[in-house]
Amino acid sequence: MALSLRAPIIAPTAVIPGITADTGLSAVGAGLLTGLPVLLFALATPLATRSIRRFGPEATIILCLAGVLAGTVIRSIGPAPVVLAGTVLIGAAMTLGNIAVPVLIRRDVPFNRISAATGAYSATMNIGSMATLLGTAPLAALVGWRWAIAAWGVVTAAGLAYWLLRQRRGRFAPTPREAAASPAPAAPALSDGPGALAATARGSADRTRFRRVVGLLVLAFCGQSAAYYATTAWLPLLLADTRGLAPASSGATASLFQIAAVVGAFGVPLLASRTKLWIATAVIALCWAALPIGLLAAPEHFVLWALIGGVAQGGGFTAIFSIIPRVAHNNADVATASARIQGSGYLAATCAPPLAGWLNGATGSWTMPLFLVLAATLAFSIGSLLAVRLSERQ
Structure with missing residues (x-):
């Protein structure tokens, strides 16, 4: 599933010249090949939640x-x-998976392994994206861009066959975790005594805490997504302009930003299993802030900052979606929270790259775009750290 959730929108970026030459797409149209799916991640979330509630x-x-x-x-x-x-169509379909996967993880994975499962999911999305990015151009040189971007559909077809086979074999029966999470029939109220009032107060407090955590995670994911997509869009050009790198060298450095995400995705659950999730989240927050600060203060060490930022972007996703199951009461809560968080975050992701480009054009330098990324990383830091600390309160 994870291999099919990002790679199909990455594949065209490796063969943009061929696509524009063959179809007549303008530069703006070519940008829509990656911009439209991200926008749909924000706009189509209500469709995903309705699908989960109606079909599972x-x-x-x-x-x-x-x-x-x-x-x-x-x-x-x-x-x-x-x-x-x-x-x-790809963007709308991916939105369904974006929301459904956290629901499945919350339902089927033991609580103490949720971070590890989320990390594996996040890392596999990055691995799929990198494999697609590295393999599409050579494939296009052999068979043309149309066959090259269609060929990755084989991975999706294999995943579809697997899930259809599981459904046919009836392996979607409720798990023990799901059954345990299902609310039991309410017992008849015998009185309105202190016990009933205390239970009502606890339930109200839990719902309030859930709403507060989700609000903080909205802030965190807006920062995470804005920083990630702005950096992904402009880091190669930034390095070419400020360090004089050739396109191949700047592209290779930018690819380190993507590859290092695997370390962050697996690092968060490993660190959280030995300490606490808030400590792992704090480390990721520091790594995120180090990317723009490092490029501003010591740009000659750009390879180091790209690696550290890559660790942060992989770990940040894992941290955010490891917090939701801690406060969600049922699968419907997870779907609702994921939809709200991702809808807001991907809307920020749609706006951040053009805003960074406008700041660069207006000022003639990359200082203000890097301050934009810094502001986004601070939003992630504040939102995620407050959310994880609040989720740990009993």
Whole structure:
């Protein structure tokens, strides 16, 4: 599932010249190949929550993979409008998976392994993205860009076949964890005594805490997504302008930012298992802030800052989505929280790259865009640290 949730929107970035030459897409249209899916991550979240409530998370995953596969095929066969239509379908379908996976993790994974499962999921998305980025251009040189971006649909088709087979074998019965989480029938109220009042007060306090944690995680994921997408979009050009790197060298350095995410995704659960999640989150917050501060204060060490920032972006995603199950009371809570957090975060992700580009054009330097990234990382730090500390209170 994770291999199909980011790689299909990364594949076109490796063959943009071929796509624009063959379809006549403008520079703005080419930007939509990656911008539209991220925008849909924000706009289509209500569709995902409705699907989970009506059909369940497993059926929603099947719909996701079927949509991604159909969009991948459509995008590779037509002129510019068809290419963009396939891109829209891919983005809408991926949104279903974005929301469904945290629900499945919360339901099926033992509580003490939620961070590890989330880390594996996050790391695999990054691995899939890197494999696609590295493999699409050589494949396009052999068979053309259309076949090259369609070929990655094989991975999605394999995932779809697996989930369909599981459904056919009836392996989607409620797990013990899900059954235990289901609310028991309410006992008849015998009185309105102190015990009943205390239970009502505890329930109200839990719901208040849940809403506060979700609000803080919205802030954290807005910062996480804005910092990640602004850096991904502009780091190669920033290094070319400020350090005089050739395109190949700046692109290779920017790829380190993506590769290092695997370390962060697995590092958070490992560190959290030996200390506490708030300590792991604090380490990630420091790493995130080190990226823009380092590029401003000591730009000659850009490779180090790219690596540290990569660790942060992989670990930040894991930290945020490891906190939700700590305060969610049921699967519906997870779906609602994930939809709100991701909807807001991906909207910030849509706005951050063009804002950073505008700041660069308006000022003629990369200082203000880096301050924008710094502000985003501080938003992540404040939101995530307050959320994790609040989630640990009993």
